[in-house]
Amino acid sequence: MGLKSSLSKIFAFFVNRQLNQVRRNALGLQQNTFSDLIYQAKNTAFGRDHQFYSINNYEDFKKRVPVRDYEELRPYIERVSKGEADVLWPGKPAYLAKTSGTTSGVKYIPISKQSMPEHIKAARNALLSYIHETGNAEFVDGKMIFLQGSPVMDEKAGIATGRLSGIVAHHVPAYLQKNRLPTYTTNCIEDWEQKVDAVVKETVNQDMRLISGIPPWCQMYFDRLSAVSDGKRIKDIFPNFKLFVHGGVNYEPYRARMEESIGAKIDSIETYPASEGFIAFQDSQKEKGLLLMVDSGIFYEFIPSDEYFNEQPTRINLKDVELNKNYALILNTNAGLWGYSLGDTIKFVSKDPYRITVTGRIKHYISAFGEHVIGEEVEQALMNVAAEEHVDIIEFTVAPQVNPEKNELPYHEWFIEFGKPPADVPAFALKVDKALQKKNIYYSDLIEGNILRPLIIRNLKKDTFINYMRSQGKLGGQNKVPRLSNDRKIADELKEYVS
Template sequence: MKSVLLRPYATIVRRRLRHRAALAIEFQEEIRQDLVRTARDTRFGQDHDFGAIRSHQDFAERIPIGDYEAFRPYADRIKAGDADVSWPGRPRYLAKTSGTTSGVKYIPLTRESLPNHFGSARNALFNYVAETGHARWLNGKMIFLSGSPEMDNTNGIPTGRLSGIVNHEVPAWLRTNQLPSYATNCIEDWETKLEAIVDETLHADMRLISGIPPWVQMYYERLLARSGKSTIKELFPNLEMFVYGGVNFEPYRESLERLVGARIPSVETYPASEGFIAFQDSQTEPGLLLNTASGIFFEFVPTEDMGSDRPRRLTLGEVETGVNYALILSSTAGLWAYDIGDTVEFVSLSPYRIRVTGRTKHFISAFGEHVIGKEVEAALRAVADRHRVEVTEFTVAPQVAPPTGLPYHEWLVEFGRPPEDAERFAADLDRAMVEQNLYYRDLIEGKILRPLVLTSLPAGAFRRCMKESGKLGGQNKVPRLSNDRKIADRLGT
């Protein structure tokens, strides 16, 4: 019944998306003006002379590009309960997230910014219905693998992870389709929670599954172990749709399709705590449709300009295909010229479709963990001091598909003075990383990852590697973090 009733609305949603995409430049200019006008009397607006902003040039001159560290003084006031800091009033939620550039962040979600997050997710699904005609997923059960919906209280502001906040905003018409139950979602221990999810879904008519690929893979494996079935399609014959985002799907595609027993149509999304940025609007065309009419004003800085005193800040009408841009956003959440740390490339200008090309800084997020340089450096420094070892050089890389066992982070370390007990050193280092990064902790405790693997390299290993790659000397440095195994594999040869 729902699929029949909602098909006409899905057609309207797709038509509206196309209309707005065709007028993307006009919508972007209107959003910029509305943002400035609305926030003119906030503390941020007064500090940056919003009353004098008439053009994008004025906007760029008065509001410098900054990451969370630049925004932190305002974020701290918001967390303290102050009103009218960077957006009128107080936020409805604070999304707590471990960022790839600034550790733990508290991102405001306002009454005006919530439709960007939840309306965009709805639009992505309804657009798929209108494009393909496939709507049977609306008649069965859906699962959204997410964090706990339980909230902390930050001076009267509910605070939690974005995936948990989502559970509080699911529309009533969808709640009867949604699994797992609220009680199961509140279970903190991942293994206990996963078993409860399997209990609830094992005999359900699952039609749509959404989540980060490594977590979904673990869910599938538990389902098959419990059911005795050989594929997920045998267990869920009506499974029609997979929705994902957060990490690159390609490393997981082969294993997930093997577990499912078929290629399931999928919709890729590009959500972040700072805003729902883009989503896949076509099953045939590459790229993700940029969310140009949803309360976010975008600027694009050529990556070679990042870090310069006067970076070029391009509006949507000035971008080109095939160029790598740092993504900068201002929004109804009260974020201004905010560098989220992602780089994108346009694959189409009509409509404006992008693909994510990487991060502006080195990181590891092969499993959604968002491990950053300062975290690994702080962990290694503390443990090295405790064990009285000397580290000459090191790098960290993910091992997504080991020959046996769970995936892991491999630490390749060249010691000047090695630890007396390498196993204990590695265990202490893993515990230090668990303390540094809450997402890494979740993955370890949830047994998505096994504890890190320490590989001791012989003296001169990094020097030889740099020399062989033509990067010995000068300003060339060994990246502390990689999101692939290019450096790690070179070091291992």
């Protein structure tokens, strides 16, 4: 064991003691965060507009600050992006994180000098929690790769602007820099396919021990590593590769193919970072869910997902949440986001400590006939049947077909790219449909009542989703394919890829 790994175990011990304090005092820490946020922002333009000086408790806050999505908060953010100070948070932001919104086009999310360190601390603590629980620290002595966006910054009104992963690259602790790949030059390559090829060239002969990134793009990296290594599996290319760190999408639909490419099961750590804040990370290999970051400058609110689109939905804070109930996640942050609807849905799987799972997107659902099928239900139905049938799923998306030809009943149309396809696709589709009916009673009623016919699967050609994302200018980085759509925009474009 090397010096770094030995020291990391000591560091992990002390960090875990701090995290235990956080786990035990979540509600108090959230109340402290709430009070601190209101106090610091009371003299900003937003604070004055919403009478922060008269907010004494959470009930006051709800009366004065409505829930808003990005579009509704945009007038304030545009003032920030033009260089105005003291708009949403004191001073000017340290960065503007550039993201691709599904409904808002390009979005610019402020990151303050107070919020930036929280991103780094949470990522660090995820690794240290793993070391403390498992005792496995050898990865610290080898090379680590973080597949991420370019660290090259643009400027808007004197504020550095870039992708979150590129911004974070400028804040990697010095003790990790010597171990970290790819090189800065390679990381700056904008074209994703050129970048992956360059990363492969730089890493194929290195002692890679930790790999981190969004699963579909890591899979692309693995495929190209194998291609230049005479078809070897990743465990044979990197014998000491022991830890995969992932986030951005649910890993389960990718796990089987990733492990097949690797050639072994390895430990993984799930993280939940967003440009708006680092929300949670997997702090245990034994317990389900991700530990909610309650002391990181974010005050959380929650709206039951089935009430989200109501005129006056229930709006609660952490002390009133229930287990196994879907909530839309609302953020108030030390970067100046207030009553901000992140767009994600989560579910609490523990309240001692507060751990969550990410269940989908509030606007990614299918409800053409009132069924309100959500991402969690679709993913679980598909992956459970795929595991039973030994079927390999590369990627998929689902959309309603409301106006089928030949006067047929409407149905849900599933576009799936298989790695290992089922021997009988219609029979496989029927099993998935039955599994989905068990998870969603409204969908089951529509099938039983002959309002909908069982789902239909379209088998897609190899590399369909890579080619589709390339055609959209969204190949690589933090870009993801929506799993569910309530319209036909993506579905109609995928028709040409049906095999």
